[in-house]
Amino acid sequence: MTDTRVTTTSAEDAATSAGTRQPASALTVDRLSVRFLLGRKGKAGVVHAATDVSLRLRRGRVLALVGESGCGKSVLTSALLGLLPANAQTRGRALLHGPGDDLDLCTAPERSMSRQVRGRRIGLVPQSAASHLTPVRTARAQLAETVRQLRGTTLRGTTLRGAASRGDVDGLAERAGLSPAALDAYPHELSGGMAQRVGFALALAGEPDVLLADEPTTGLDRVLVDHVTDGLAAAAAEGTAVLLITHDLAAARRVADDAAVMYAGRIVEAGPAGEVFADPWHPYTRGLLGALPDGGFEPIPGHPPELTDVPGGCAFCARVPDPPGPPCNGDPEPVAVGGRLIAGHVPC
Amino acid sequence: MLSATDLVVGYRRGRPVLDGVDIELHPGATVGLAGPSGCGKSTLAAVLALLLEPWSGSVTLDGRPVRRFRHRVSAAERTSIGVVFQQPRLAVDPRWTLDAVVRAPLVASKRRDDGIVAELTEAVGLTRELLGRRPHEVSDGQLQRACLARALVLRPRYLICDEMTSMVDASTTALLVHLVRSVAAAGTGVLAVSHDDALLDAWADDVVRWR
Ligand SMILES: [Zn+2]
Numbered sequence: 001m002t003d004t005r006v007t008t009t010s011a012e013d014a015a016t017s018a019g020t021r022q023p024a025s026a027l028t029v030d031r032l033s034v035r036f037l038l039g040r041k042g043k044a045g046v047v048h049a050a051t052d053v054s055l056r057l058r059r060g061r062v063l064a065l066v067g068e069s070g071c072g073k074s075v076l077t078s079a080l081l082g083l084l085p086a087n088a089q090t091r092g093r094a095l096l097h098g099p100g101d102d103l104d105l106c107t108a109p110e111r112s113m114s115r116q117v118r119g120r121r122i123g124l125v126p127q128s129a130a131s132h133l134t135p136v137r138t139a140r141a142q143l144a145e146t147v148r149q150l151r152g153t154t155l156r157g158t159t160l161r162g163a164a165s166r167g168d169v170d171g172l173a174e175r176a177g178l179s180p181a182a183l184d185a186y187p188h189e190l191s192g193g194m195a196q197r198v199g200f201a202l203a204l205a206g207e208p209d210v211l212l213a214d215e216p217t218t219g220l221d222r223v224l225v226d227h228v229t230d231g232l233a234a235a236a237a238e239g240t241a242v243l244l245i246t247h248d249l250a251a252a253r254r255v256a257d258d259a260a261v262m263y264a265g266r267i268v269e270a271g272p273a274g275e276v277f278a279d280p281w282h283p284y285t286r287g288l289l290g291a292l293p294d295g296g297f298e299p300i301p302g303h304p305p306e307l308t309d310v311p312g313g314c315a316f317c318a319r320v321p322d323p324p325g326p327p328c329n330g331d332p333e334p335v336a337v338g339g340r341l342i343a344g345h346v347p348c
Numbered sequence: 349m350l351s352a353t354d355l356v357v358g359y360r361r362g363r364p365v366l367d368g369v370d371i372e373l374h375p376g377a378t379v380g381l382a383g384p385s386g387c388g389k390s391t392l393a394a395v396l397a398l399l400l401e402p403w404s405g406s407v408t409l410d411g412r413p414v415r416r417f418r419h420r421v422s423a424a425e426r427t428s429i430g431v432v433f434q435q436p437r438l439a440v441d442p443r444w445t446l447d448a449v450v451r452a453p454l455v456a457s458k459r460r461d462d463g464i465v466a467e468l469t470e471a472v473g474l475t476r477e478l479l480g481r482r483p484h485e486v487s488d489g490q491l492q493r494a495c496l497a498r499a500l501v502l503r504p505r506y507l508i509c510d511e512m513t514s515m516v517d518a519s520t521t522a523l524l525v526h527l528v529r530s531v532a533a534a535g536t537g538v539l540a541v542s543h544d545d546a547l548l549d550a551w552a553d554d555v556v557r558w559r
Contacts, residue, residue, distance in 0.1 A: 068517045069487040191386060219434065219514050221385045221543030247517035250546075291518040293550035299523035303473065303490070 025097055026209050026241035027057040027080070027122075032092035032106070034075050034084065038308070045308045049075040051265045052092070052333065057210055057241035062232055064244045064256035064273060066288065070304050072265035073245050077214045080105050081122060082113035096121060096210070119150055123203035125213040125228075132199060133187040139198045140183035143169050143205065150206040175234065176201035177227050193224035200231050211235050211242045217251045229255040249288055253277050261285045264305050264315035266332055271340030281342045283323035284316045314344040349374055350396060350429070350506045350537055355405035357395055364403065365391045371556075373506055373537035378529070380552025381541045387558045389541045393510040396539055397431040410505070427457055430499035434511035436491035440483050446494040447479040453502050468497040471527050489520035496524050506537045513547065525551050 031054055036047040049072045057063055067073050078084050080094055082105060094105040096117065103112065118124070126132055134142060147168055170180040178197045187195060196216065203211060213232055217225040225248065233255050236242045246252050252259065256273035261282060269282040280286045287300040302319045305311060311318035313330040326348050334341040351372040358364040365388040373379055373396070381389045394400035395407060401417035408414065409425055416422070433439050440449050450469060454461055469479060472493035483491055492515065499507060509528060513521040529551065532538045540552050548555045 068519055069489050193385065219511075222545065223384055223543075249518055288518060291522040293522075293544075293546045297522050297525070297550050299473075299526065300519040301473075303475075303478075 024059050025056050026059050027055075027097065027243075028093075028095045029053055029055040029057075029076070029080075030093045030095065032076075032079065032090065032094055034079050035089050036085070037087045037089065047307045048072075048265050048310050049088075049307055050079070051310075053262075053265075053267055055243075055260055055267070055270075057243055058258075059209070059239050059241050060236055061257040062236045062242040062244055062255050063258040063260065064246060064252035065260045065262055066246055066249055066252050067262040068288070068300075068304055069247055070307075071262050072307060073262045074214055076243075077124065077212050077245060080212060081118050081124065082108065082110060119146070119203075119208070120206040121208055122210045122212060123206055123208035125200050125203045125211065125216045125232075127215040127218055132202075133195060135187050138184055138186055139178075139190065140169055143172060143183065143198070143201055146202055146205045147172070172201045172204055173197075175204055175231075177231055193220060193227065196220060196224065196228060197231070200228070204235065209241060211240050213242065213244045213246075215246055215248075216244070217246065217248050225251050226254070249277075249292060261288070264310045265307055266315070266343065267334055267341065268316065268343045269341060270334065275340060281325075281340070281347050282316070282345050283320065283325055286323075286325075287320070317344070349411075350407075350409050352392070352395060352402070352407045353405055355392070355395060355402045355407075357391060357400060357402040357405075366395075366402075369405075371396070371539075373539055375505065375537045376532060376535045377554075378532045378538040378540055378552045380548035380555035381539060381558070382543065382545050382548050382555055383558030384543060389558060390510050393431075393508050393539060393541045396506075397429055397508045397510075398425060399431070423457065427453070427502045428505045430502070430504035430507045432492070432496050432499045432507070432509045432512045434514050436488055436495045436515070437483060439495055440491065442483050445480055445482055446474060446486065446491070449483075449494045450474075450479070450497045450501060453498060457502065459502070464501055464503065465497075468500055471530075472497050473523060489516040492516050492520065492524065496527065500527075500531060504536065506539075507531065508539045508541075510541045511543070512540075514542065514544070521547070 031052045032050060033052055034050040036049060038044040038047065053076065055063065065073050079090060090106045095102040096105055105117065169183065173180050173183050176197045178194065178201060182194055190198065216228050220228065229251050232242050232244060244252060244256065259273040259276040260267050260270040261284060263284045269276060269280065269285050276285065277289065280289055290296040290298050291300060300320065305315055314328050314332060317328050326345055328344045329346065331344055334343040335346065337346060349372055353370050355366050355369045356364050357366050369392060371392065381392065383389050391400065395402055398414060398417050398421045406413055409428060414425060450465055451461065474493055478486060478490060492512065507528065513524060528538060540548060542548050
């Protein structure tokens, strides 16, 4: 095993240096930090929502970003879609790789984000899809409208100006696991699972290169969770790069190719999902898995820190001192070890 | 015992959601009720919480038939049964601190705090600092901890948990379920409704599965 400090901290770099060929990157998040200044100029405090986060989304793969509620993972969705509020400050880059050039999502003008990125190059599967649907129009009307808007103005858009064919809309519905007949329902007639699938179809309408799914399974029953994760896997199989942000480790285990674990706004462990979930190195990852009903059912003591008051050094050891395993070196920065990334708790 | 016999209940005339259902909750025992969304398990939970009146059939609380439901339930019946719902944000007044949320049933029934608030808030892991916050200043999981403490603050003889953990992460789930198991061990009868079979297998003494 090698233990090398890396500048762009991503497990793939480590894997590449170990000689593994990797599929093409669609989106590279490079040491991204997001802070929110509270009060005038931050006098009432600073929220460290994300700190030095590096991730790589690759075509054809699902990356699961996991952690408890309040660990900072959902701010990434807003950052990548250019939807951060005015009091946010970012550092680092998030490069959306295009055929010709890269677009830094942290600095791109709103005009580019709204015309080229949101709904087009990046699709969003939101937490509660039902609340994003207009109550007075059928699911079919809303999908057709979205397809028309997206295809009418893209450069790649061909002859679809004006109308989306019934077949286009039915095809989208089927890719999202909906029977075309269900499209003629109004939102209030759809179950939570059906509404979630309409939301999924809307996210696919722009044929995005990248799909962001932000807690898409919350509140759904296990059968519907499986439908959602199967849908994400199917999108990946078609070549989409998928980021699944979730606190549902069972869903993440089911679908992820790669995994990253976030605690107190930082990535504490990352690597191939099978390895991370079967042999977690970080005590926080072990704690998350050990809380599952089939993993021991033991809660992690305490709470994640307030993101206005994140302890220095290893934030997890400030919550649960001296966890079992190799001693913590106190460094919050992940290092590459054997194709994986680990912060503080480097295996011996 | 809290029981229901031959329940028929629904929301629209002529379309019962439950048709001829029986269930018994015994002190100190936990019944798990599993099944997909829309199978009627939350409807049964609402009847046992005395929040929904059945069309026919009977509900019996510790040997006495329950004759009134919803806001017409007697104070003695209401305080015998604690309830925790799926969505904590819909179950609390957004203007109240978590401390006020937990104490609300004591205030409403004019009972004194004999130390139960401190005991429960410690058990659910809510610090003094968190108790001073309002719902928008805490996570769903932290708010649900307050909702469980509120449901237990009158030491109910029965507890109805309707998808209590489906919005919260695994660690908070484990913590909340451990507390409910400990109150069951001390004599409370529990109905645990969930779509998560693996969770109910780890939680309940018996699991009823509906399709
Ligand atoms: Zn540590």
